[in-house]
Amino acid sequence: MSELTLTPNIDGPDDFYEDLLAIHDGRTKEESDAINARLILVLANHIGDSAVLKAALSVAVK
Amino acid sequence: MFDDRYRLAFKAYPYERSGDQDQDRPVRHPVVVMGGGPIGVATALDLGRQGIPVVVLDDHEGVGMGSRAICFAKRCLEIADRYGCGEPMLKKGVVWNLGKVFHEDRKVFEFNLLPEEGHKYPAFINMQQPYFEQFMIDELRNLQARGAPIEIRGKNRVEHVDVRDDHVAIDILTPEGPYRIEADWLIGCDGANSPLRGMLGLDFTGRVFRDSFLIADIKMVNGNFPTERWFWFDPPFKSAGASTLLHKQPDDVWRVDFQIGWDVDRKEELKEENIRARLDAMLGPDVEYEMVWSSIYTFQCKRMDRFRAGRVIFAGDAAHQVSPFGARGANSGMQDVDNLGWKLGLVINGLAPDSLLDTYNDERIHGADENIRNSTRSTDFITPKSDISRIFRDAVLHLSERHAFARPMVNSGRLSVPCVYDGSPLNSADALDGPARTRPGSACPDAPLDDGFLLSRLGDDFVLLTIDAEAPDTLEEGGIVVRRVALSAKDDPTGQLAARYLGDAPSAVYLIRPDQHVAARRPGFDDNLIRQALRRAIGQEAQT
Numbered sequence: 377m378s379e380l381t382l383t384p385n386i387d388g389p390d391d392f393y394e395d396l397l398a399i400h401d402g403r404t405k406e407e408s409d410a411i412n413a414r415l416i417l418v419l420a421n422h423i424g425d426s427a428v429l430k431a432a433l434s435v436a437v438k
Numbered sequence: 439m440f441d442d443r444y445r446l447a448f449k450a451y452p453y454e455r456s457g458d459q460d461q462d463r464p465v466r467h468p469v470v471v472m473g474g475g476p477i478g479v480a481t482a483l484d485l486g487r488q489g490i491p492v493v494v495l496d497d498h499e500g501v502g503m504g505s506r507a508i509c510f511a512k513r514c515l516e517i518a519d520r521y522g523c524g525e526p527m528l529k530k531g532v533v534w535n536l537g538k539v540f541h542e543d544r545k546v547f548e549f550n551l552l553p554e555e556g557h558k559y560p561a562f563i564n565m566q567q568p569y570f571e572q573f574m575i576d577e578l579r580n581l582q583a584r585g586a587p588i589e590i591r592g593k594n595r596v597e598h599v600d601v602r603d604d605h606v607a608i609d610i611l612t613p614e615g616p617y618r619i620e621a622d623w624l625i626g627c628d629g630a631n632s633p634l635r636g637m638l639g640l641d642f643t644g645r646v647f648r649d650s651f652l653i654a655d656i657k658m659v660n661g662n663f664p665t666e667r668w669f670w671f672d673p674p675f676k677s678a679g680a681s682t683l684l685h686k687q688p689d690d691v692w693r694v695d696f697q698i699g700w701d702v703d704r705k706e707e708l709k710e711e712n713i714r715a716r717l718d719a720m721l722g723p724d725v726e727y728e729m730v731w732s733s734i735y736t737f738q739c740k741r742m743d744r745f746r747a748g749r750v751i752f753a754g755d756a757a758h759q760v761s762p763f764g765a766r767g768a769n770s771g772m773q774d775v776d777n778l779g780w781k782l783g784l785v786i787n788g789l790a791p792d793s794l795l796d797t798y799n800d801e802r803i804h805g806a807d808e809n810i811r812n813s814t815r816s817t818d819f820i821t822p823k824s825d826i827s828r829i830f831r832d833a834v835l836h837l838s839e840r841h842a843f844a845r846p847m848v849n850s851g852r853l854s855v856p857c858v859y860d861g862s863p864l865n866s867a868d869a870l871d872g873p874a875r876t877r878p879g880s881a882c883p884d885a886p887l888d889d890g891f892l893l894s895r896l897g898d899d900f901v902l903l904t905i906d907a908e909a910p911d912t913l914e915e916g917g918i919v920v921r922r923v924a925l926s927a928k929d930d931p932t933g934q935l936a937a938r939y940l941g942d943a944p945s946a947v948y949l950i951r952p953d954q955h956v957a958a959r960r961p962g963f964d965d966n967l968i969r970q971a972l973r974r975a976i977g978q979e980a981q982t
C-alpha cells in the first residue's frame with residue numbers, strides 16, 4: 377500500500393496550475409462546480425487505494 | 439368492529455373458532471406469532487419443521503392485495519428452499535440481467551449483471567409479494583398435513599399483551615368476541631407499524647424520508663416489452679419527479695415507481711386518469727396497458743433499539759424498516775427468521791441457554807444496520823440532500839456515460855446480500871487460510887456438486903462439512919447431533935466448491951449452523967476444538 381504524497385510531485389507546477397484554471401475559463405459557477413466534481417472523481421479513481429483516498433480527504437478538510 | 443385494513447389477494451386462513459375460545463382458563467402455547475405476513479409465516483415454518491408447536495395470529499384472513507415487495511434475493515430464496523418452498527418461487531419468478539440507466543433524456547449506460555455461475559438460485563427474482571406469501575402458506579399446509587404442530591388463526595387480532603417473567607398473556611379479539619391465551623414466547627411479526635411495539639412502549643428510531651412514491655403495477659396488453667430494468671434519474675417526462683423505476687414481474691405485469699415528492703395530494707395523484715397521464719408520458723402514446731394496482735407509499739429507515747424484550751422477540755418490519763431501494767425488507771426479515779428459528783428451538787428444547795437468544799439480537803441488529811446504511815446510501819444518491827451532493831451525483835452520472843470506472847458508483851439500489859456476522863460471539867476464530875467469503879460468520883455460498891447443490895446437502899441441522907478431510911460421521915455434544923457431510927475433489931465437477939471453500943488450502947472442516955452460517959473452520963478435524971466451537975455456537979462458551 378502506498379502513502380499519500382504530500383511533497384512536491386508535479387512536473388511544472390505553474391503549467392499545471394495554469395491548465396487547471398484554463399478549463400474554467402468563461403464557465404459559469406455551475407459549470408465549474410460540475411467540472412471540479414468530475415475532476416475529483418477521475419483523479420480519485422486513478423488513485424484507487426482507499427487508504428490514500430481517506431488520507432487525502434482528511435488533508436483537504438484541515 | 440372487525441373491519442379489514444386492506445383487501446385480500448388470497449383468502450388463505452378464514453376465521454374458524456378455536457377450542458381455546460371455549461376454555462375457562464387461558465391455554466398456554468410454547469410459541470405464539472403475532473402477524474401472518476411473510477415473516478410470521480416463515481417463523482411458523484421454521485419452528486414447525488423442528489416439531490415445535492406454534493400458533494400464528496393474524497388480524498386478516500389471508501394475503502394482502504397488491505404487490506409490495508417484488509425483488510427476492512438469493513439468500514431469501516435459499517432460506518425458502520430450506521423451508522421447502524423455494525422451487526415454486528423460482529418457477530414463478532422473473533429473472534432479468536439487463537439494466538438500463540437514464541439521466542434526464544439520455545440513456546447513460548446499460549449493464550449486464552453477469553451472474554456468478556454455480557448456484558441453485560439466481561442473484562434474485564422479481565415476483566409479486568402475494569405469490570411469495572402464498573407459496574409459504576402452501577408449504578405450511580403441507581407441513582400441517584404431515585402432522586407439524588402449526589396453527590394459523592385468521593381474524594384473530596391481538597389487542598393487549600401482558601408480559602410476565604415466564605410467559606406472556608395475550609388478549610385476542612375475534613368476530614365472535616374476545617379470548618385470552620398465554621405463550622412461553624411471543625414473536626412480534628406485526629409489520630412496520632407494529633401495534634405490539636406500541637403496547638410495550640418500545641421506541642422505533644431513525645430517519646423519515648420526506649418523499650413519497652407512487653407505485654403502479656400495470657399489465658401490458660400486447661406486451662413485447664423487454665425484460666429489463668430501467669431506472670431514470672431526473673426523468674424528463676412531465677411531472678415524473680426525481681426518479682422512476684420500471685421492471686418486470688410475472689404475468690406480464692410491470693412495476694413502475696414514480697418518486698413524486700413530499701407535498702402531494704394523495705387522493706388526486708391516485709386517480710386513474712392522473713396515473714395514466716404519468717405513465718403515458720413515460721411509455722409514449724402507443725403502449726397499451728391495464729392498471730392492476732396502485733398505491734402511494736412513504737418510507738423510513740428505522741429500527742428498534744433491541745429486538746428482544748424478555749419473552750417477546752421482534753422480527754421483520756416490526757423490528758426494522760428500510761427504504762425499498764435494494765429490496766431489503768422481506769429479504770432481511772427472512773434472514774431474521776433464519777437466525778431466530780434454530781436458536782429458539784434449542785432454548786425451548788433445553789439444549790442451549792436463554793442467553794443464546796440475545797445473540798439473535800446482536801447478529802440481526804448488525805444485519806439491520808448494514809441494510810439501513812445501504813439503503814440510506816442509495817436514497818442519498820437518488821435524491822441528493824444538498825447542492826454539493828447533487829453536483830457529485832450528476833458528475834457520476836455524466837462520467838458513467840463514457841467511462842466504465844464511474845458506473846459502479848451509480849447507486850439506484852444495491853441488491854441485498856446476506857450479512858456476515860463478523861465479530862459474533864458465536865464464531866470461533868478463523869483457523870483456515872481459506873477464502874474470505876466463507877470465513878466464520880458468513881452464510882455458506884452454494885456450489886454445484888456431482889448430484890445437486892451444496893446447500894440442499896446442508897439442510898437445517900448443525901453440520902460438519904469436510905472437504906478432503908477425515909472426521910467421524912456424527913458427533914454428539916450436549917444433546918446436539920452434528921451430521922457430517924463428506925465431500926472431496928471428485929464431488930466438485932466445476933471446481934467451484936474448492937474455489938469457495940478451500941482457496942489455497944488442501945483440505946477443510948467447516949462447522950455450519952442450522953441457518954447455514956459458518957461457525958468455525960479449520961484445515962482438519964480436531965475433536966476437542968470442534969466440540970468447543972459447537973458449544974460456543976450455541977452460546978455456552980465465551981470466545982477465547
Ligand SMILES: Cc1cc2nc3c(=O)[nH]c(=O)nc-3n(C[C@H](O)[C@H](O)[C@H](O)COP(=O)(O)OP(=O)(O)OC[C@H]3O[C@@H](n4cnc5c(N)ncnc54)[C@H](O)[C@@H]3O)c2cc1C
Nearest residue numbers: 473475476477497507508509596629754755765767768769
Ligand atoms: C412499495 C414497497 C416495495 C417493497 N419492495 C420490496 C422488495 O422488492 N423486496 C423486499 O424484500 N421487500 C420489499 N418491501 C418490504 C416488504 O414488503 C416488507 O418488508 C414485508 O412485507 C415485511 O413482512 P412482515 O411479515 O414483517 O410484515 P407485514 O407484511 O406488514 O405483515 C404484518 C402482518 O401482521 C398483521 N397484524 C398487524 N397487527 C396485528 C394485530 N394486532 N394482530 C394480529 N395481526 C396483526 C398484519 O395484518 C399483517 O398480516 C417493499 C415494501 C413496499 C411498501
